[in-house]
Amino acid sequence: MTAYVSIEGVARRYGPTTIFQDVWFGIAQGEFVCLVGHSGCGKTTILNILAGLEAPDDGAVIVDGEAITGPSLDRAVVFQGHALMPWMTAAGNVAFAISCRHRDWSRAACDAAAREALKRVGLDHAADRKPAELSGGMKQRVGIARALAIHPKMLLMDEPFSALDALTRGALQDEVARLVAESEQTGFMITHDVDEAILLADRILLMSNGPEARIAEVVVNTLPKPRTRANLHHMPGYHALRDHILDFLIARSRAFKADAPPAGWSARSVPEVSPALSAPPLAAE
Amino acid sequence: MSASVSLWRSAGLSLLILALFLGAWEIAVMPKSGGGGPALDPEYAALLGQAAAQGGTTPMPGPSAIGVRLLELLADPFYVRGPNDQGIGVQIAYSLLRVGAGFGLAAIIAIPLGFVIGMSPLLNAALNPFIQVLRPVSPLAWMPLALYSIKDSAISGVFVIFICSIWPMLLNTAFGVATVRREWLNVARTLEAGRWRTAIRVILPAAAPTIVTGMRISIGIAWLVIVAAEMLVGGTGIGYWVWNQWNNLSIADIVIAILMIGLVGLALDRLLGLGARAVAWRE
Ligand SMILES: Nc1ncnc2c1ncn2[C@@H]1O[C@H](COP(=O)(O)OP(=O)(O)O)[C@@H](O)[C@H]1O
Ligand SMILES: [Mg+2]
Numbered sequence: 030m031t032a033y034v035s036i037e038g039v040a041r042r043y044g045p046t047t048i049f050q051d052v053w054f055g056i057a058q059g060e061f062v063c064l065v066g067h068s069g070c071g072k073t074t075i076l077n078i079l080a081g082l083e084a085p086d087d088g089a090v091i092v093d094g095e096a097i098t099g100p101s102l103d104r105a106v107v108f109q110g111h112a113l114m115p116w117m118t119a120a121g122n123v124a125f126a127i128s129c130r131h132r133d134w135s136r137a138a139c140d141a142a143a144r145e146a147l148k149r150v151g152l153d154h155a156a157d158r159k160p161a162e163l164s165g166g167m168k169q170r171v172g173i174a175r176a177l178a179i180h181p182k183m184l185l186m187d188e189p190f191s192a193l194d195a196l197t198r199g200a201l202q203d204e205v206a207r208l209v210a211e212s213e214q215t216g217f218m219i220t221h222d223v224d225e226a227i228l229l230a231d232r233i234l235l236m237s238n239g240p241e242a243r244i245a246e247v248v249v250n251t252l253p254k255p256r257t258r259a260n261l262h263h264m265p266g267y268h269a270l271r272d273h274i275l276d277f278l279i280a281r282s283r284a285f286k287a288d289a290p291p292a293g294w295s296a297r298s299v300p301e302v303s304p305a306l307s308a309p310p311l312a313a314e
Numbered sequence: 315m316s317a318s319v320s321l322w323r324s325a326g327l328s329l330l331i332l333a334l335f336l337g338a339w340e341i342a343v344m345p346k347s348g349g350g351g352p353a354l355d356p357e358y359a360a361l362l363g364q365a366a367a368q369g370g371t372t373p374m375p376g377p378s379a380i381g382v383r384l385l386e387l388l389a390d391p392f393y394v395r396g397p398n399d400q401g402i403g404v405q406i407a408y409s410l411l412r413v414g415a416g417f418g419l420a421a422i423i424a425i426p427l428g429f430v431i432g433m434s435p436l437l438n439a440a441l442n443p444f445i446q447v448l449r450p451v452s453p454l455a456w457m458p459l460a461l462y463s464i465k466d467s468a469i470s471g472v473f474v475i476f477i478c479s480i481w482p483m484l485l486n487t488a489f490g491v492a493t494v495r496r497e498w499l500n501v502a503r504t505l506e507a508g509r510w511r512t513a514i515r516v517i518l519p520a521a522a523p524t525i526v527t528g529m530r531i532s533i534g535i536a537w538l539v540i541v542a543a544e545m546l547v548g549g550t551g552i553g554y555w556v557w558n559q560w561n562n563l564s565i566a567d568i569v570i571a572i573l574m575i576g577l578v579g580l581a582l583d584r585l586l587g588l589g590a591r592a593v594a595w596r597e
Contacts, residue, residue: 081503081504082504100503100504102504102506104504106504108501110497112497112500114501114520115596115597116519116520126505129506129507130505159596
């Protein structure tokens with residue numbers, strides 16, 4: 030597999046404490062990867078390094094064969110706290126991003142494209158409202174529209190739905206699944222929500238607990254697409270997949286020790302498992 | 315406690331307090347030669363001296379006398395009869411001109427400089443000691459130095475306004491710029507917005523409420539200081555006019571000047587308040 034981005038031996042240290050090190054993984058063109066792990070293991074740091082917002086203490090991020098030196102319009106970020114500018118309207122926020130991508134576009138062209146982008150996330154009616162006049166879910170939609178409007182090669186999302194209520198979160202998950210499938214968007218997302226990861230991800234990276242965290246396992250999601258929250262839990266193999274990830278979060282994430290790793294584990298080629306394939310077939314009716 | 319009270323009730327109470335105050339004042343300064351009053355103690359009359367002996371006219375005018383004088387002044391506020399006799403409107407205009415010039419100059423320097431200081435932690439740390447030492451200096455302490463080096467009393471007045479209004483604007487701009495939310499800057503960085511676009515589209519609007527607050531503090535201080543500065547340098551302006559009326563012992567004019575200074579100060583503050591409304595944002 031030729032990766033579009035590859036993370037090679039990345040580390041973050043604060044003084045004597047190593048939050049994580051020797052983190053290697055790649056993301057192929059059109060692939061959607063989720064990173065799952067407990068709070069504080071360094072997920073946000075990895076995303077920021079991938080975005081180019083932070084430099085790693087070791088290692089590098091290679092995009093299209095070259096090490097990145099900073100943020101790029103090719104890697105759009107959906108921030109955890111939406112990060113909309115409160116003095117701009119929803120359309121203004123998106124238009125600002127578009128005007129950064131297309132320096133030669135007129136103000137009117139940027140505004141029209143912004144409204145088009147908001148329409149895709151179902152927010153055309155709220156284009157002229159300020160963020161303070163939007164609900165949490167609507168704000169996050171504007172953040173997603175802003176990221177997608179610049180047609181990035183890769184979409185980076187840091188727990189984009191964690192601050193939302195369950196109903197809004199579900200609706201947005203389906204919507205992002207649809208948007209990602211439509212445009213075959215390459216993506217990387219951090220989440221706490223196992224179902225969210227199964228819904229969106231082609232591969233799920235499981236990170237062990239910090240300090241000294243590593244990518245402990247890679248779970249390949251073999252469930253067929255298109256997936257929606259409505260059909261997900263009826264799919265054969267779903268429960269095996271879900272149980273596998275939960276087991277990791279509950280027990281193996283803590284037990285994993287990089288200096289005494291399980292047999293077959295190495296930092297540069299983390300074992301891949303496909304729990305949904307090896308699952309026993311559903312009992313026939 | 316501070317639940318909204320109806321405007322009518324609060325305005326009514328304000329008017330009542332004003333009426334009581336003016337009424338008490340009027341009575342307090344009334345001639346003491348009442349018809350039905352008790353006979354004056356001769357010793358008390360002696361203490362009161364000349365004024366009482368002449369029938370009770372005190373030098374302190376009552377509100378009615380001041381009101382009459384106010385109408386007189388406002389009938390022709392902009393007359394100019396030679397350099398030492400100009401209407402109260404002309405004097406206020408001179409003061410406003412000085413404040414405008416000094417404040418405007420300070421804003422032109424303080425806001426860009428504050429921007430640079432706010433963006434650079436190094437420059438912030440390096441300039442901080444100077445700012446901390448200069449900021450608490452009374453602007454009037456600069457006056458002799460200004461008069462000595464500039465050799466022009468009018469420009470010295472503007473300089474004093476400049477020096478007193480620069481600090482709040484400088485500090486507030488630097489603070490506002492330095493504390494712009496990290497995530498907004500990260501948005502700009504991931505969009506490759508560039509320095510200039512980030513400064514104009516992100517940092518400036520984010521810091522604008524703090525900057526305008528600094529401007530509001532500055533203009534308040536400038537208006538306080540201009541009166542004192544004009545008393546010192548003389549010539550023109552509302553401060554000079556107050557001092558001149560004191561030399562003429564025109565107490566009514568001094569009271570009117572106090573009222574005018576208060577009203578103009580309020581108007582200036584409200585003006586900046588409108589500016590603050592225009593740049594305010596809410597999350
Ligand atoms: N300035 C710092 N000094 C020391 N430790 C830090 C600092 N900043 C972050 N950390 C630690 O780095 C770890 C990784 O943080 P983060 O990437 O935000 O984790 P996650 O997103 O997985 O919850 C956390 O355990 C946090 O305590
Ligand atoms: Mg995080």
